[in-house]
Amino acid sequence: MSTQQLISSQETGKLQIKHLKRYWHKHMLKKEAKLDQGDFEDEWQTDATLLSTLGLGLEPTLKYLYHTSPSFDEFENWILATTPQPDLNKIFNFNKLFSKEYQSFGFESISYEVLSPEDLKFWEENGYVIIRNAVSREICDLTIEALCDHIEVDRYDASTWYKQHQSRQGIMVQLFQHPLLEQNRRSLKIRKAYEELWQRTDIWVNTDRVGFNPPQTASYKFPGPYLHWDMRTFTTPVPFGLQGILYLSDTAENQGAFTLVPGFQHKIDDWLVNLPKGVDPQKQDLYSLGAKPIAANAGDFIIWHHALPHGSRPNTAKLPRFVQYINYMPAN
Structure with a gap:
């Protein structure tokens, strides 16, 4: 065709x-x-x-x-x-975007209002940054309530956490449309942080799902995703790109915390070039690269460079992990 x-x-x-x-x-x-x-x-x-x-x-x-x-x-x-x-x-x-006269309108000078100099230094070194209190704890609790209602579980009743539901796919929950999810996506603090990292304002928020990662038991084992990339293709140099996750509940390192390899945005090009020809980057031992779980509180938002291997991990704590995935990117 x-x-x-x-x-x-x-x-x-x-x-x-x-x-x-x-x-x-x-x-x-x-x-x-x-x-x-x-x-x-x-x-x-x-x-x-x-x-x-x-x-x-x-x-x-x-x-x-x-x-x-x-x-x-x-x-x-x-x-x-x-x-x-x-x-x-x-x-x-x-x-x-489809007009012959269209020119990108988003490259005006960006002032840093969310990211501090310390945040930017940390970002440059590690490829991720935590935006504290991006969403209020009250709204996070209401979002968890909506998530739990959708998959018919009780946040604090372990006997409800493991039953099957058509919206559950591993630790992902196929809930995309809800006023609270949209309210979180529109957080001014989250958008501004993305603008400051992209250094442009013509960015568009996606409509992504939520996550529910209950503790492991003798009969329930963590299904993944383990460390991976969401990039569609691997080319060098790896282009700039961002991803983000909102913690809806306080999350300790052992509570199925979001996990990544800090600083790998500086190493990925050489690492890819040195892989044997025909080898799939996704099937390597990515944990040997230095994986780190990220503990944070309800309402904290983590943005990371998409060149970092990332994923979740087994939850060995007593309570589930609740998250929402939110990302902004330019049209081009």
């Missing part, structure tokens, strides 16, 4: 958002094996920004498209039923 045969990003439907019809068309063609899964990989960031604009999670969107094979009209109806009313200002700004 040639590029010319694919619907143009300029073509819109009733939501009046560009690229959506092309996005739908690409995945319908891939489902029918008329496009390879890797085709139009260069549009991945545009696709991600489209979903951010509409407040859609990647996984539920792809699940709907591939399991349902909807018409474009049905896809738009599903979006309207899944998310709050689309933000017209966001759609307007997204559509500007």
